[in-house]
Amino acid sequence: xxxxxxxxxxxxxxxxxxxxxxxxxxxxxxxxxxxxxxxxxxxxxxxxxxxxxxxxxxxxxxxxxxxxxxxxxxxxxxxxxxxxxxxxxxxxxxxxxxxxxxxxxxxxxxxxxxxxxxxxxxxxxxxxxxxxxxxxxxxxxxxxxxxxxxxxxxxxxxxxxxxxxxxxxxxxxxxxxxxxxxxxxxxxxxxxxxxxxxxxxxxxxxxxxxxxxxxxxxxxxxxxxxxxxxxxxxxxxxxxxxxxxxxxxxxxxxxxxxxxxxxxxxxxxxxxxxxxxxxxxxxxxxxxxxxxxxxxxxxxxxxxxxxxxxxxxxxxxxxxxxxxxxxxxxxxxxxxxxxxxxxxxxxxxxxxxxxxxxxxxxxxxxxxxxxxxxxxxxxxxxxxxx
Numbered sequence: 001x002x003x004x005x006x007x008x009x010x011x012x013x014x015x016x017x018x019x020x021x022x023x024x025x026x027x028x029x030x031x032x033x034x035x036x037x038x039x040x041x042x043x044x045x046x047x048x049x050x051x052x053x054x055x056x057x058x059x060x061x062x063x064x065x066x067x068x069x070x071x072x073x074x075x076x077x078x079x080x081x082x083x084x085x086x087x088x089x090x091x092x093x094x095x096x097x098x099x100x101x102x103x104x105x106x107x108x109x110x111x112x113x114x115x116x117x118x119x120x121x122x123x124x125x126x127x128x129x130x131x132x133x134x135x136x137x138x139x140x141x142x143x144x145x146x147x148x149x150x151x152x153x154x155x156x157x158x159x160x161x162x163x164x165x166x167x168x169x170x171x172x173x174x175x176x177x178x179x180x181x182x183x184x185x186x187x188x189x190x191x192x193x194x195x196x197x198x199x200x201x202x203x204x205x206x207x208x209x210x211x212x213x214x215x216x217x218x219x220x221x222x223x224x225x226x227x228x229x230x231x232x233x234x235x236x237x238x239x240x241x242x243x244x245x246x247x248x249x250x251x252x253x254x255x256x257x258x259x260x261x262x263x264x265x266x267x268x269x270x271x272x273x274x275x276x277x278x279x280x281x282x283x284x285x286x287x288x289x290x291x292x293x294x295x296x297x298x299x300x301x302x303x304x305x306x307x308x309x310x311x312x313x314x315x316x317x318x319x320x321x322x323x324x325x326x327x328x329x330x331x332x333x334x335x336x337x338x339x340x341x342x343x344x345x346x347x348x349x350x351x352x353x354x355x356x357x358x359x360x361x362x363x364x365x366x367x368x369x370x371x372x373x374x375x376x377x378x379x380x381x382x383x384x385x386x
Contacts, residue, residue, distance in 0.1 A: 003300070009075050012068075016054060016079035016091075023048055024087040031086050031209035032354055042090055042161070046116050049091040056114040058093040058244075063106065064114045070244065074251045074306035078299070081255030084358055086209030088252070089158060095122050097166055097186065097241045100229040109164060109188050121162035123153040123215055124238060130155075131371050133168075133238060134182050138217060140169035145224050147171075147187065149195070149217040155365075159198050159213035165189045167215070168234045184234035188226045195220030206361035243309065245366045246319050250302040250326035253362050257295045257326075257333040260355055264288060264337040267344075278340070287336045294333065298326040317379040324372035327362035334359040 005013070023045060031037055049055040058073050059065025068076065073093075080088040094113035098120065101110040112118035129136040138151025149169055159165060165188075172183040189196055197216040204212055229237055265288055268279030278284045301322040308315035334356040338345035345352045363369045 005075065005303075009072060012072055013075045013079050015052070016076050017082065019049070019052055019054060019091065020079055020082050020088075024083045024091070027087060028083060028351070028354070029349055031084070033349070035203060035208040035211075037086050037090070037209045039161075045087070045090045050116050054091050055116055056093050058096060059110075059114045060099070063111050070247060070306040070309040071303065073244075074247060074302055077248045077251035078255040078258075078302075081252030082259045084210065084354065085157075085207040085252075089210065094120050095166060095241060096244045097122065097228065097237055100186070100237060101188075102229075104225065105188060105228070118163040119158070119161055121156060121158045121165055122241070123156045123159070123165050123167040125155045126151070126153055131368060133184070133235065136168065136170060136182070136184065138167070138169040140171050140185060140187060140222070142171070142224065146221045147224060147227070149187070149189070149220040149222060151217050153215040154201060155212045156215055157210060157212050157365075159215060160200055160211050162198075163191055165191070165196075165215065166228065167217075168238060169217075171231055171234075174232070183232040184238070185231045186228035186234040186237055187222050188228055189217075189220065189222055193220055193222065204361070206358045242366060243316065243319050246323040246372075247302065247306055247309065249362055249366050250298065250305070250319075250322040253326040253330040253359075254295060254299045254302055256355055256359070257291065257298070257330045260333050260337040260352065261288065261291045261295060263352055264291065264340040267341055284340055287340050291333045291336050294329045298322070298329045301325055317376050320367075320372040320375040323367065324369055324376070327359075328369060330359045330362055 027037075027041060027045075046055065053066065054076075056064070057066030057068045057076055059067070061067035077092075080091055094110075098110045098113055109118065109120070113120050124133055124136070126136050126138060136151075138149065138153065140147040140149045149167070151169065153167065156165075166186060167189050168184050168186050170182045171185040173180050174183050191198065195218050197218075199214045199216070201212045201214050265279070268284050268288060269277055271278045279288070301318075305315055305318035305322040308318050334352075337352050338356050341352050344350070345356070347353055
């Protein structure tokens with residue numbers, strides 16, 4: 001078994017890391033202090049990412065994307081994870097769900113998103129439908145050649161800067177052996193569509209500058225041509241998308257934890273107490289050892305899941321394991337890094353304090369830790385019909 005990344009993957013990782021350090025690190029304090037990424041800065045960083053060939057690396061080459069598969073994207077996301085989401089999203093990627101675009105949707109939504117000319121966001125979560133997406137209440141009723149949307153979404157990341165939203169809504173009910181359930185469909189909704197409104201949600205302590213928003217649909221009319229995929233296939237599309245984004249979260253957590261380890265190790269090697277560097281005391285050095293060990297375990301879980309996804313192998317539980325372990329590992333790594341730094345680790349404006357706050361949300365979005373445990377345990381018990 002060969003656990004080494006290929007030379008090409010190592011080069012990709014090195015290139016992304018150099019970009020993050022050179023172009024994104026310098027703006028972290030501004031973004032965290034103001035809870036905002038100025039539009040001019042966002043435009044400039046996106047332009048630099050496009051020029052460096054890093055933007056939309058996950059999208060098909062035939063439409064101008066980078067064409068990288070899940071394994072290479074895990075390497076990319078690992079390095080982007082060294083900074084916060086408000087900045088890494090400017091280098092990252094359009095939603096994989098846009099691959100479902102057909103006909104004129106390709107030129108109107110997919111290609112401009114790949115080119116960085118239009119920004120997308122994804123709207124699934126509602127006040128009463130978080131982990132249980134089937135319970136969403138936003139509805140889309142077909143009337144002639146249009147769908148009329150009514151309802152609302154919340155905790156929708158990046159909606160305040162998005163040009164269009166990929167929104168999921170109930171379009172009917174179907175009968176199954178387990179009873180009735182909602183049929184869900186996806187739609188492409190332009191920001192300026194009448195009846196559609198976006199509002200900033202309450203401030204969040206994690207990932208300042210990367211805002212969560214509330215969306216409101218009131219008799220919002222959308223052409224049937226904006227239906228993404230086939231009617232009633234939205235739930236399957238959401239599940240497919242969540243697989244890739246959970247891997248993205250796992251890889252980002254690995255990258256963020258590695259930065260924390262670098263910072264904590266340097267501090268332990270230079271900070272002196274009682275006439276010695278604090279790294280010479282086991283109480284500190286063992287903290288570093290635990291962080292390093294868990295990072296390697298999370299990295300291997302993530303890369304294995306990415307490899308299985310790229311190989312077309314069943315991997316839902318593998319992705320769940322990676323997301324679960326990596327996100328919880330980051331929480332422990334951040335806490336240990338703060339302990340190594342002592343009081344200095346909790347001072348505002350430091351990378352350690354920022355990472356400690358940012359780490360908390362990773363166990364919640366894109367499927368909570370509890371949801372990942374449900375996926376894993378069901379896979380274990382499946383053959384016993386439990």
